Amino acid sequence: MADSLDASWVDYYQKVYAADNTWLDYSNAHVQGQTFGIALEAAGPISGKRCLDVGCGRGQLSLALAALQAKEVVGVDIIADSINACRERHPQVRWEIGTPENEEFCKSLGQFDLMFCIELLQLVGWQKTLRSLWDRVSPGGRIVVIVPNKNNPIVQKTIARFAGKYVAPNPAELTELVSELPDVDCWAFRGMDFQQDQRIVPYVTSPWVNSSSSDITSNRLVIAIQKRSNIMNPSNN
Numbered sequence: 001m002a003d004s005l006d007a008s009w010v011d012y013y014q015k016v017y018a019a020d021n022t023w024l025d026y027s028n029a030h031v032q033g034q035t036f037g038i039a040l041e042a043a044g045p046i047s048g049k050r051c052l053d054v055g056c057g058r059g060q061l062s063l064a065l066a067a068l069q070a071k072e073v074v075g076v077d078i079i080a081d082s083i084n085a086c087r088e089r090h091p092q093v094r095w096e097i098g099t100p101e102n103e104e105f106c107k108s109l110g111q112f113d114l115m116f117c118i119e120l121l122q123l124v125g126w127q128k129t130l131r132s133l134w135d136r137v138s139p140g141g142r143i144v145v146i147v148p149n150k151n152n153p154i155v156q157k158t159i160a161r162f163a164g165k166y167v168a169p170n171p172a173e174l175t176e177l178v179s180e181l182p183d184v185d186c187w188a189f190r191g192m193d194f195q196q197d198q199r200i201v202p203y204v205t206s207p208w209v210n211s212s213s214s215d216i217t218s219n220r221l222v223i224a225i226q227k228r229s230n231i232m233n234p235s236n237n
């Protein structure tokens, strides 16, 4: 599998951005809104935290983090037009064009107390990206990831459709990677499934677990990984 899948997605997302919707390639704004809500719940308190939103899209989650009184918010995306539009409209957030697959770029962003990686990992080399983002998490900090689940039959169809470009993990693979990360204090994940009737909430979530329950077949996985706070030499450069 290629380490870097991003080139093939630039064209795809430029077209998604050209369509005048706020919810990108989510099914609708409701699904996107609840996804952000679930990510914020997994993150815990935001106030006073340095936050990174990787693959920030139109920047709505970044703006929510700023409104929730984060100390600093950095929104990163590979689509220059979208980031430039965010820069013009929303100076309260630092907007950067780039990909977390580029380790130098990742390092240049600094360290973060909270990191959000929402609907991005399937588009990049997810293991390498998650490892290098983890290096940028401050002691005591946390990363929240929402990613399609390779064990889900609907996701499997998408994987087949974008053969080789859309590479989603399953719970067993994710937990194996977490077990290899240094300085993990604690972690947990849960599943998210679409409801057939989306009039109240589009998703139903399963309870948090922290074993490699590889039989979870939910459409999405939400994972939160927290770093130990008592690290002697954090990799901060």
Ligand SMILES: C[S@@+](CC[C@H](N)C(=O)[O-])C[C@H]1O[C@@H](n2cnc3c(N)ncnc32)[C@H](O)[C@@H]1O
Pocket: 005, 006, 009, 010, 013, 023, 024, 025, 026, 032, 054, 055, 056, 057, 058, 076, 077, 078, 079, 098, 099, 100, 101, 117, 118, 119, 120, 123, 124
């Ligand atoms: C499904 S959208 C999710 C956007 C946003 N996180 C949200 O939930 O609304 C995926 C985003 O990842 C961005 N993206 C795709 N490949 C990327 C890469 N290699 N590096 C950074 N961003 C990337 C796309 O431009 C798009 O904005």
